[in-house]
Amino acid sequence: MNQAPTVPDDPAPDEPTGTISAGKYRGLRTLADARGVFRMLAVDQRPPIFAALAAHDGRRPEQVGYDEVQWVKLLLTRVLAPASSAVLIDPIWTHPRALGVVPGSVGLLSTLEDHAFAVRGGERFSRAIEGWSVAKIKRSGAAGVKLLVWHRPDVSPENQAHQDDLVLAVGDACRAHDIPFVLELLIYPLGGENVASAEYAKAKPRLVLGSVRHYSQERFGVDLLKVEFPNDLKFVSEFSSGAFDGRRREAVHDLADTRGFLAELNAAAGVPWVMLSAGVTPREFEVQLELSAAAGASGFLAGRAVWLDALSVYPDLEAVERDLRSLSLPYLNRIAAVVEAAGPWTEHRRYRGAPTLSNDGEAWYREY
C-alpha cells in the first residue's frame, strides 16, 4: 500500500561470518545486561535538551548555558544510569563528569557525531564532533562508539557518498581499536515533505528499511544498529483514533502491516538492532518496544521517552529530580520488563546461536 522508493542497487545481505573480535565482544557484553539485552539510556541529546530548558522561560535554545545543560544531564544520569545496562553520553556536556555518577558496572557509550550538520539541497551531511574521535572514545574507557547518520535511500549520489564515507571511516577506526560500532539511522523529510502527514507516514517504511538494508553491509563494520520504528503508529488503524495524543488521523497501515515492516526490518538488519525513541511519548514507545521485541530487537537505546516529561517542571531542579524518581525511573523499569521478551544480541542470526571469537586459539594473544 505504499510506493516509496526502493533501493534496487544495494547488494544482497552479506553471509554472516558468525565471528566477533575480543574487544567488540567484551564491549557488547558490557553494554548489554546479564541476559544479553540492551537497556540503554541516552543522555547525549543536544538540541532536544536545549529546547526543553529554553521552553520554560521563552528563551531561544542557543541562549541555554553550558553549566545549565551539564547540570541537567548529570542529574538524568545520576538518577537513571543505575537502572540501565549502559548510558550513552556526549563528550561536551556529559563526559567526563558523568564518570563520577555512572556506576562501574554500567556500560559507557560515547557519541561521535556533531549535532549540527551541513545542508545542501535539503540533504543532510553528517560529521563527527571536531576534536573528538574513535581513538579518544577508546582511550577514555568507553565500551562503544555511537554515530548518528541522517539518511534516506533516495538521496543524491553526492550525499550518499558523503554519508557512506563517514560510516566507513568510523567502521574502520572501530575495527582498528576493536570497539563496538553502534550506528544510529534516522530518516528526515526532503523536498517539502511534512513529517506529520499521512503521505510521510506512508513513505516511511521504505525509507527506514532501505537505510537499514544499506548500512547492514559488512563493509561498514557496524556491530549494532540503533533504528527508528519503521512506520508511524499514530497512522496505524488500531491507534489512529488518538490512542497516543488524542488526535484522530487517517489510517495508512494496520497492525498486520506494522508487524510485516518489523519482520522486514529484522530480515534487513545484518547485525543485532535496538529501538530508539525519537521523541515519541512514553506510551507510544512502550507499544513500539513490545512489537519490536517480538520481531527480533535486542532491546532499546532511549532517552526522551524516558526522561523528557520530567523536564517539564524545569527550572525547579528538586521537582525535576522528584519526577525523575517517581515517573522516569518506574517507566525505565517498565520498559525493561517489556524487553524481557526480547532475544539476547548473541542469538542474532549473524552469530548462528552464539558468537565465536574470530581468534581464540593457543596463539591468539600473539596474533591479536
Next chain:
Amino acid sequence: MNQAPTVPDDPAPDEPTGTISAGKYRGLRTLADARGVFRMLAVDQRPPIFAALAAHDGRRPEQVGYDEVQWVKLLLTRVLAPASSAVLIDPIWTHPRALGVVPGSVGLLSTLEDHAFAVRGGERFSRAIEGWSVAKIKRSGAAGVKLLVWHRPDVSPENQAHQDDLVLAVGDACRAHDIPFVLELLIYPLGGENVASAEYAKAKPRLVLGSVRHYSQERFGVDLLKVEFPNDLKFVSEFSSGAFDGRRREAVHDLADTRGFLAELNAAAGVPWVMLSAGVTPREFEVQLELSAAAGASGFLAGRAVWLDALSVYPDLEAVERDLRSLSLPYLNRIAAVVEAAGPWTEHRRYRGAPTLSNDGEAWYREY
C-alpha cells in the same frame, strides 16, 4: 626488632596531585564495586595451577596440558566471577574464552608479565609475555593492566635498573592508553634465605615496605598497588602456636608490630592498595584482610586463598565445581564482608577526598 635493609636513597613520597585522567578513572570504577572497594578474583596464576593439576597423579607441572589448564580456569571464572567486582585473567589460557563467562558488569583486568623470569646471581629479572602488550590489553576491552615485578630493596643496581625500566615502560604505556596500571610487588629469598624461617619472617617487613615505597614514586605511573602482607602472621605471637596450620613457630613479632607495619605500608603507598593472598590458607588470608582493611587497604585481589582448596579433588571436575560452589563461593562472600570495613579507593589521600579529573573543562574533549 629487625635489622633488614632500609632504602635510604629513595626520595620522599611525591606530593599527591589529587587528579586522575578520564580513562584511568573509568577503569578503576569498573574494577571496584559500587562502593569503591576492590573485590577482585585472580585466575591468572600459572605455575600454581600447573602444580595443583599435576599433583593428583604425580605428574610434573610441565606435563599438564593446555586444554586442561584452560578448562579449569574457565570453571573457576564461571563460578566465581559473578561474585567479584573484577577478574584478573592471563592472555594465554584464560583470555579470550573467559569473555563468554565474565559478566559484562564485572571488570576485566589482564596480566602482562611472563610467569617465567630470568635469574642471575639469584636475582629475578621480570619480563612481559612475548607478543602481549598494554596496547593489546586496551584493545581487548580490559579495564586494567596488571604487572607483577619481583623485587627487594637490596638488589644489585643492575637488577634494580632492569625492574625499574620495565615498570617505567609499562607505566608510560598505561598513561598513553589511559588505562589503570595495577602493580603487584612480591619479594623473594636471596642468597640461601629460607622463606619458612624465623630470620626471613624478621627481614620481611623492611623488604616489603622498601618495595612499596620505591614503586610509589609518581614517575612509575602506578594507579593501584597489589601488595603482600608485610609480615608473616605465622610468626606473630598471637598466632604462632599453630593457629593456621597446627605448627608451632618462634614469635618474631606481635599484633601491635603487625599493625605498625601495616600503618607504615599505608603511609608508604602513594596510591590505593589491595591485598594479595600469595598462597596462604583461607583462614590466614581472612585475618590478613581484616587487619589490612583497618589499616587502609581498599580491598583484595586474591586467587589461591579463594579457590585452591577446591582443586584438591581434581580431576573429578564435577567435584571441583561442587566445592567451588559450596566452599569457594561462600568464602569469597565472607571476605567481601570483611572488606565492607575498608575505605573506597577514591578516599585514598592521593585524591584528597575525591578524585578530580585532570581535565574536565568545557574544552576537555578537544584537549584530551
